[in-house]
Each structure stands twice: as structure tokens, then as C-alpha cells.
Amino acid sequence: MTVETEITRVANYLKFPIKGKLSYTEDNIIQMNINANEKIIGFSSILNYFHNEVQKKDNQHVQDFYQTKQFFDFANLFIRSTSKRDKYAACLELNSYLESRSYLIGQRISLADLVVFYSLNDIMLQLSPLEKESYLNLSRWYSYIQSIETIRQNTKEVNFSTIHLLGWNTAAHV
Amino acid sequence: MLLYTYPENFRAFKALIAAQFSGVNVQVAPNFVMGETNKTEDFLKKFPLGKVPALETDDGKYLFESNSIAYYLSNAQLRGGSDLEKAQVLQWLSFADSELGPASAAWVFPILGIMQFNKITNERAKQDIVKALETLQARLVNNTFLVGERITLADIVVFCGLLQLFQHVADPEFRKPFFAVSRWFNTILNQPQTKAVVKNFTLCEKEAAFDPKKYQEWQAKFGGAQQQPKKEKKKEEKPAAEKPAKKKEDKIEEPQELDAADEALLLEPKSKDPFDLLPKGTFNFDDFKRVYSNEEESKSIPYFFEKFDKENYSIWFGEYKYPEELTKTFMSCNLIGGMFQRLDKMRKQAFASCCLFGEDNNSTISGVWVWRGQELAFPLSPDWQIDYESYAWKKLDADSEETKKLVTQYFSWAGTDKDGRKFNQGKIFK
Ligand SMILES: N[C@@H](CCC(=O)N[C@@H](CS)C(=O)NCC(=O)O)C(=O)O
Numbered sequence: 291m292t293v294e295t296e297i298t299r300v301a302n303y304l305k306f307p308i309k310g311k312l313s314y315t316e317d318n319i320i321q322m323n324i325n326a327n328e329k330i331i332g333f334s335s336i337l338n339y340f341h342n343e344v345q346k347k348d349n350q351h352v353q354d355f356y357q358t359k360q361f362f363d364f365a366n367l368f369i370r371s372t373s374k375r376d377k378y379a380a381c382l383e384l385n386s387y388l389e390s391r392s393y394l395i396g397q398r399i400s401l402a403d404l405v406v407f408y409s410l411n412d413i414m415l416q417l418s419p420l421e422k423e424s425y426l427n428l429s430r431w432y433s434y435i436q437s438i439e440t441i442r443q444n445t446k447e448v449n450f451s452t453i454h455l456l457g458w459n460t461a462a463h464v
Numbered sequence: 465m466l467l468y469t470y471p472e473n474f475r476a477f478k479a480l481i482a483a484q485f486s487g488v489n490v491q492v493a494p495n496f497v498m499g500e501t502n503k504t505e506d507f508l509k510k511f512p513l514g515k516v517p518a519l520e521t522d523d524g525k526y527l528f529e530s531n532s533i534a535y536y537l538s539n540a541q542l543r544g545g546s547d548l549e550k551a552q553v554l555q556w557l558s559f560a561d562s563e564l565g566p567a568s569a570a571w572v573f574p575i576l577g578i579m580q581f582n583k584i585t586n587e588r589a590k591q592d593i594v595k596a597l598e599t600l601q602a603r604l605v606n607n608t609f610l611v612g613e614r615i616t617l618a619d620i621v622v623f624c625g626l627l628q629l630f631q632h633v634a635d636p637e638f639r640k641p642f643f644a645v646s647r648w649f650n651t652i653l654n655q656p657q658t659k660a661v662v663k664n665f666t667l668c669e670k671e672a673a674f675d676p677k678k679y680q681e682w683q684a685k686f687g688g689a690q691q692q693p694k695k696e697k698k699k700e701e702k703p704a705a706e707k708p709a710k711k712k713e714d715k716i717e718e719p720q721e722l723d724a725a726d727e728a729l730l731l732e733p734k735s736k737d738p739f740d741l742l743p744k745g746t747f748n749f750d751d752f753k754r755v756y757s758n759e760e761e762s763k764s765i766p767y768f769f770e771k772f773d774k775e776n777y778s779i780w781f782g783e784y785k786y787p788e789e790l791t792k793t794f795m796s797c798n799l800i801g802g803m804f805q806r807l808d809k810m811r812k813q814a815f816a817s818c819c820l821f822g823e824d825n826n827s828t829i830s831g832v833w834v835w836r837g838q839e840l841a842f843p844l845s846p847d848w849q850i851d852y853e854s855y856a857w858k859k860l861d862a863d864s865e866e867t868k869k870l871v872t873q874y875f876s877w878a879g880t881d882k883d884g885r886k887f888n889q890g891k892i893f894k
Contacts, residue, residue, distance in 0.1 A: 389643055392608050392651040430606050430644075437613035450606075 291445070293320050293333045293370075296408040299443050300340060303404060333370075334362045341401055357395050361402035365409040377413055381425050384410075388427035392434075399438070407435045407445075414448040422450060465490045467533070468507070469517040470498040474624045475530035476517040477661050479537050481620045484657035486539035490519075531557050534617060542617040552611040556618035560625040563599070567592035572628045577678030593629065597642045604644035608651075615655070623652040627665065635671045666801045738844035739813040742837040745776025749815055753894045756815075761876040768871070774862040778838050781870065782818075782855040784829035796820050796827055800891045803851040807893065810841065810848055816893035817874045822885035830881060832860075832874035833893075 294312055297320065301308035311323045321331045322339070330336050341358055368380040384406070387394075394402040414422075414432055422429045433450045436442050467490050469476035476492070483490045493501075501507055502514050510526045511518045519527040519536065527533050535543065544550040570589035574581040600622065603610060610618040626649060630639075639646050652658055653665065752771060756764040772779075790796045800818045807814075818831030835841045838859075842852040860867040873879045877890040 390647050390650070392647060397651055397654040426605060430608060433606075434608040434613050 337362045369409040385425040385428040466520040468493045478534040480661040482534045483537040553618045563596045564625040577682045581674035745773035747773040779860040780833040781858045787828040819890045820888045821881035
């Protein structure tokens with residue numbers, strides 16, 4: 291998924307009007323106009339901007355700020371990395387992180403879940419059933435986020451049904 | 465709508481949590497006295513079984529059985545989307561009742577002193593629980609919740625069914641293979657709707673052991689109708705005589721009619737209270753705690769100072785001595801929770817607000833405590849001496865402005881520590 295699509299989906303989810311606001315700099319970096327003379331440049335910066343807007347409306351989660359930022363950078367630098375090794379390392383790391391968690395941050399959906407979900411889509415689509423099975427916790431979390439229509443929008447669906455059909459012995463993961 | 469129950473009844477929790485999710489307004493019947501209210505003619509007319517929880521609707525309809533009440537109070541999401549999901553919700557409700565309930569009781573009740581310990585029963589119960597947890601694990605390893613991809617009544621009911629286990633006996637070692645169940649349990653526990661109902665829960669750190677003394681005390685108080693012939697009851701009543709029995713307890717004369725287990729949870733066996741040795745003043749902790757829980761701090765703090773009896777009670781400041789050991793803030797919160805749990809028997813005559821300031825790798829813990837007596841309370845009981853030495857204690861002058869400020873700050877969870885670290889989380893000992 292391109293960064294442009296990803297940012298658009300996050301904006302849609304937040305019901306934030308974004309039409310005609312996205313473009314690219316000469317160096318091909320995404321930018322967003324927020325008014326006639328103000329631009330925000332770069333994937334993480336735009337997401338941080340959204341995050342700040344959310345916080346203004348809902349200030350009970352201020353303490354998540356740095357954590358959320360970390361996930362934006364993580365999505366940008368690792369999941370979206372051109373290096374295959376980085377991508378797989380990211381999956382491994384997320385998989386162990388999610389063993390004890392239902393959401394990336396706290397106990398409800400946050401922008402971190404959305405951003406990591408979109409950024410992961412390409413990788414998840416390519417995983418074999420066996421690989422999905424080996425990223426057990428990541429798969430569980432991914433299929434949950436995917437089930438939320440307002441987040442998924444037109445994101446290509448990743449099929450997890452094979453995992454359940456195969457009926458893997460969970461004891462093997464202990 | 466009116467829900468009849470005694471406090472901290474996990475069966476009533478199902479209904480109350482469901483109502484939090486659906487936004488239905490339910491009141492817990494005020495002045496309900498277990499073993500009394502539910503034996504009145506009026507109650508039995510509405511609920512012939514005489515058991516709680518029981519629900520009375522606004523238009524005078526009656527429901528008994530906690531699952532049906534919780535179902536009634538649910539919204540569409542909680543009941544499940546498709547027909548299959550609805551059936552799956554029902555499946556987990558039955559599972560909680562038949563696979564989890566009896567085995568949980570068999571394991572936990574002896575530990576609470578409600579049942580005699582029996583090695584074979586204990587081992588069988590553990591095996592059954594392992595089987596039930598394996599069933600849950602198999603589902604939760606691939607799915608966030610029990611039914612579909614949303615929280616449903618199944619999650620609420622099974623969660624409530626695990627509460628006693630996870631609080632008293634299922635220690636980290638035991639829970640380890642069931643990491644997905646633990647993950648899910650924490651998620652349900654930390655939903656704001658659950659937290660509004662389940663307030664005093666701490667995850668088990670170490671499996672509590674059977675304590676024959678506890679059991680004898682309980683036997684003495686409530687008789688052993690379920691395990692022993694009635695005759696023996698009289699004889700055993702003696703130990704209870706050392707404390708004047710409460711009115712509530714007097715009324716319970718037919719133990720065979722009571723759900724022994726929950727009854728005991730309600731009236732937990734009392735080991736001698738070390739505070740009994742100290743003069744009883746005019747400050748009533750229960751009253752204050754009620755005001756503190758139900759009112760804004762702008763009311764409860766002035767109430768505290770108005771009622772506080774400085775002759776017989778004292779206010780203390782306690783600060784954790786090893787802040788450099790506090791790496792993760794969530795671990796620090798566990799530290800406070802663990803201490804509160806170990807001080808459980810102190811609750812009746814004490815109150816505290818402990819705050820964590822700062823963030824990961826840079827935090828401090830301190831709190832304001834109030835208890836009966838003028839001396840440090842912890843040496844009064846060997847049970848209370850595990851944690852207090854890792855804190856620096858300072859007695860506060862109840863009349864000084866400085867104390868007022870400190871009490872206000874800590875009771876309202878605001879401000880910073882002395883080095884300016886921001887308030888992060890607080891825990892109330894009550
Ligand atoms: N299956 C019932 C059990 C209810 C029940 O056993 N209630 C107990 C207390 S938790 C009770 O009211 N006992 C009073 C008595 O038996 O007189 C439910 O889930 O509601």
C-alpha cells in the first residue's frame with residue numbers, strides 16, 4: 291500500500307477532510323497542505339499531526355503520545371523498509387510484542403493499530419499459511435483489526451481461515 | 465431497575481458489567497442484607513428460590529439466574545451477531561457454569577477457608593481447570609475475543625468465572641502456558657466498563673495455601689452443614705465466641721440453605737484484628753471510604769478533615785526508598801498492588817492513596833496513609849511486615865496546612881513529586 295493510500299485511509303477513519311491536500315515534494319516525499327501557507331512533510335510527521343488532532347478532541351490519552359510516535363517510526367523505518375530482513379524482523383518483533391497484548395497500545399484501538407495494520411498489508415498478503423501460523427500473535431491481532439470495517443476500508447483482505455482449518459496444536463508454541 | 469446482591473458477588477458482576485456496556489441503568493438494591501433480605505416473604509414472592517443475584521425491572525418483572533439477568537441487560541453486540549454467534553455466546557455461558565464453576569470452587573474454596581482441604585479433590589480440580597484453560601487458550605491464541613471479533617457476553621461471563629482463580633490460586637507459573645488467556649483476561653479486566661464494576665482485583669502472585677485455622681474459624685461461624693452432621697456444630701461454635709458475632713451473622717441460622725462459598729466470601733473469616741488493641745475513636749473508615757468513592761474530591765476531602773479524629777488516628781507519608789529500581793511504570797504499579805494485597809487485613813482500619821510519578825526508568829512512588837493509632841501500624845502484625853521497610857515513613861501533623869495540601873494532592877491524584885515528576889498512576893487502599 292502506498293503511503294498516500296495509507297494516509298488517506300487514516301484520514302477517512304478519523305473523518306478528517308483530506309481531498310486534494312496530499313502531494314509530493316521534488317524529492318518524492320509525501321506532503322500535506324494544512325492551509326494556504328503551511329505544509330507538513332513526511333509520513334511520520336503527517337501521522338503525528340493527525341495524532342495531535344485526535345488528542346485535542348480526546349485528551350485522556352495524552353500519555354500514549356510517545357508510544358504512538360514510536361509505532362509511526364517503526365512502521366516507516368522497519369515495516370516499510372526496502373530490506374526484506376528488516377521486514378521480517380519487524381514481524382518477529384510485533385509477534386512477540388503482541389503475545390501479551392490485544393492492542394498495540396493500552397486496551398483499545400489507537401492510531402498505532404491503524405498505521406501498523408496498513409503498513410503491514412503487503413507483507414501479510416505474501417505470507418504462506420505456515421508463516422502466518424508462525425506469527426501466531428501477529429496474525430490474531432491482524433485479523434482482528436481487519437475485521438473492523440471502518441479501518442479496513444478497501445484494504446486487500448488477508449485470509450487467515452487456513453490457520454483455523456489446520457487446527458494447529460497450540461501447545462507447540464509454549 | 466433493581467439488582468439484589470451482596471457486594472463483590474462475581475455473579476452480579478456479570479450483570480453489572482453487561483449493563484456498563486449497554487448503558488442500561490441498574491441500581492444495586494440498597495440495604496440488602498444477605499441471608500436476611502432474601503429470606504423475607506416479600507422477596508420470596510418475587511424470587512421463590514431466594515437466591516441472588518436477582519433482578520426487578522421498572523415495570524415489575526422478575527428475573528433470577530445471573531446469566532439470564534446479564535443477557536437481559538446486554539445490548540445487541542454483547543448477545544452476538546449471527547445465529548451462530550448467539551449460540552456460541554450460549555456455549556461459553558454454559559462452559560463457565562459447568563466446566564469452570566465447580567472446579568474453580570473446589571480449588572479456591574478450601575483456600576478461602578470455606579471447605580476442608582482434600583488432596584484428591586484439589587488435584588482433580590486443578591486438572592479440570594487446566595482442561596478448561598486449554599479450551600480457552602485454543603480459541604484465544606487465534607482470536608482476540610471468545611466469539612466473533614468483538615467483546616460479547618461470553619467474554620464477560622467467562623472472565624467473571626475466572627476472577628477468583630486468577631486472584632487467589634492461579635499464580636504466574638500456573639498461568640504461563642496460558643499466555644493467550646492471560647492476554648485476553650487483562651484486556652477484559654482493563655476495559656473501562658469492567659473497571660467501573662471490578663475495583664479491587666489483583667492478579668495472583670503466589671498460590672495461597674490452605675490454612676486449617678481459617679477453615680476452623682469458618683466452620684465455627686457458619687457450621688459445617690455441607691461437610692459435617694449438624695450435631696457437631698454446637699461444639700465448634702466456641703472459638704467464634706471470642707468476638708461478638710455481628711448481627712448479620714447471627715441471622716444465618718440455616719447454613720444448609722446458603723451457598724456456603726459465596727456466603728463466606730461475603731463474611732470472610734476474621735482472624736483477630738490487631739487494630740482491636742487500639743482505642744476506637746470517632747473516625748469511621750467505612751463512611752469515609754463510601755464518601756470518597758461516591759463523591760467528588762471537592763466534597764470527600766473536606767469531609768475527611770471534618771471527621772478526622774487526630775487523637776486516635778494518624779496520617780503518614782510513605783515514600784519508596786529505591787526509586788532507581790523502578791524501571792517500567794507498570795511494574796511499579798504491580799509493586800503497589802502487591803503491597804496492598806499483602807496488607808489486606810489492614811484495610812478495615814486504614815486508608816491510603818499511593819501515587820506513581822514520572823515515567824519508565826524515572827519514577828518515584830509515594831503515598832499518604834491514614835490508620836488507627838499513633839504509631840506505625842505495620843509492626844502490629846507479622847502479616848504486614850513484608851513491604852513497609854522499603855518505604856521511608858513520616859508522621860504528618862494533622863493540623864498543619866502542609867498536611868492539608870499533601871492529603872488533598874494525594875487523595876485527588878494530582879500534582880508532582882518533590883522533584884517535579886508528573887503524576888502517572890494512583891492506587892487506593894481501601
Ligand atoms: N445459578 C445461580 C446461583 C445463585 C446463587 O447460588 N446465589 C447464592 C449466593 S451467590 C445465594 O443467593 N444463596 C442464598 C441461599 O441459598 O439462600 C446464579 O448464577 O444466579
